[in-house]
Amino acid sequence: MKAPDQPDVTPALEELYRGFEQELLVPLWTEIGDLMPTHPRSRAVPHLWKWENLIKLADQAGHIVPVGRGGERRAIALANPALGGRPFATPTLWAAIQYLMPGENAPEHRHSQHAFRFVVEGEGVWTVVGGDPVPMQRGDFLPQAGWNWHAHHNSTSKPMAWIDGLDIPFQYATEAQFFEYGRDEISDAERITPERSRSERLWGHTGLRPVSVKSTAPGSPLLNYKWAFTDAALADQLALEAEGYAGTVEQGHAAVRYTDPATGRDVLPTIRTEVHRIASGVETTPVKETGSSVYQVFDGSGVITVGDKSWTVSRGDLFVVPSWVPFSAKSEAGSGSDSGALDLFRFSDSPVLEALHLHRIETVK
Ligand code: GTQ
Numbered sequence: 001m002k003a004p005d006q007p008d009v010t011p012a013l014e015e016l017y018r019g020f021e022q023e024l025l026v027p028l029w030t031e032i033g034d035l036m037p038t039h040p041r042s043r044a045v046p047h048l049w050k051w052e053n054l055i056k057l058a059d060q061a062g063h064i065v066p067v068g069r070g071g072e073r074r075a076i077a078l079a080n081p082a083l084g085g086r087p088f089a090t091p092t093l094w095a096a097i098q099y100l101m102p103g104e105n106a107p108e109h110r111h112s113q114h115a116f117r118f119v120v121e122g123e124g125v126w127t128v129v130g131g132d133p134v135p136m137q138r139g140d141f142l143p144q145a146g147w148n149w150h151a152h153h154n155s156t157s158k159p160m161a162w163i164d165g166l167d168i169p170f171q172y173a174t175e176a177q178f179f180e181y182g183r184d185e186i187s188d189a190e191r192i193t194p195e196r197s198r199s200e201r202l203w204g205h206t207g208l209r210p211v212s213v214k215s216t217a218p219g220s221p222l223l224n225y226k227w228a229f230t231d232a233a234l235a236d237q238l239a240l241e242a243e244g245y246a247g248t249v250e251q252g253h254a255a256v257r258y259t260d261p262a263t264g265r266d267v268l269p270t271i272r273t274e275v276h277r278i279a280s281g282v283e284t285t286p287v288k289e290t291g292s293s294v295y296q297v298f299d300g301s302g303v304i305t306v307g308d309k310s311w312t313v314s315r316g317d318l319f320v321v322p323s324w325v326p327f328s329a330k331s332e333a334g335s336g337s338d339s340g341a342l343d344l345f346r347f348s349d350s351p352v353l354e355a356l357h358l359h360r361i362e363t364v365k
């Protein structure tokens, strides 16, 4: 339909548009609705990936596709159905399941992309970050800021899976990425399995930062945020609420954000990471927020609503919340989970949006 201030289609107008085309020019007036919408309209759509399907395909890949130099990682990415088949969960975020067979090594490399790993099941893999071996267990969150050397190794007799989150699509858009290969094999000294990484021994004590050490790199110097601490923080918030003290996001909804112990800021420059615990029977208030998120169900079950989509979810399932699309979660966990609640791991591009003053959040009435 023609806007009120637009001219009729005449031979002169058609001639003008042909001239624009020839000179590779595009007028604002035909594009403004798409380029400058009144509110965000994400190209991405809400979508759910079931863990049982992902893990089955990852295991098949483990038996058929080797991991080594070139491909680097046996990582299989979520591709949002509205993003042209690209391995992009959202316009800014990469989310993948990574799978290592017994005894396998994923070779060392480093890249400008910021990354993390989150473990929904299994144990026995460790990731060597800058020569520091970091063991991984269920519920552990391992941030790894850009340009750190890293390699993974499975020392057990069982395959192991975890999820990776990276800002690959965001950095792809910036055209500012760098990548470098490291050693093909890590040293024997890095192949040991300590109970705690050096980073945890130095930075993993609540409220206590080492006086002698400066954290100079971008992102958190703490390489593993163990589940026991996350679980205790969430349990305490709900317990405090039950005792009549505040502390929760809203009634029956506890949440923690992973932060850099040196600065108190997000653990990664481009990615925010949180865990939300929703008590059984509780439904969260629908919220819309600029920027996009990926969630993984860590424990429990429930019903997730994102815009006009609604899914029943359980442990390991992953879903996407595009920019400015209302999100709410209803916990129906009951006795199925460790805590009797629905635990959701979330990552988003919020630090980027905040840095650029583009972050907005609203509850939906
Ligand atoms: O484990 O180093 O899912 O470099 C994508 C890129 C994982 C990794 C991914 C990576 C990695």
Ligand code: FE2
Binding pocket: 109, 110, 111, 115, 150
């Ligand atoms: Fe990597």
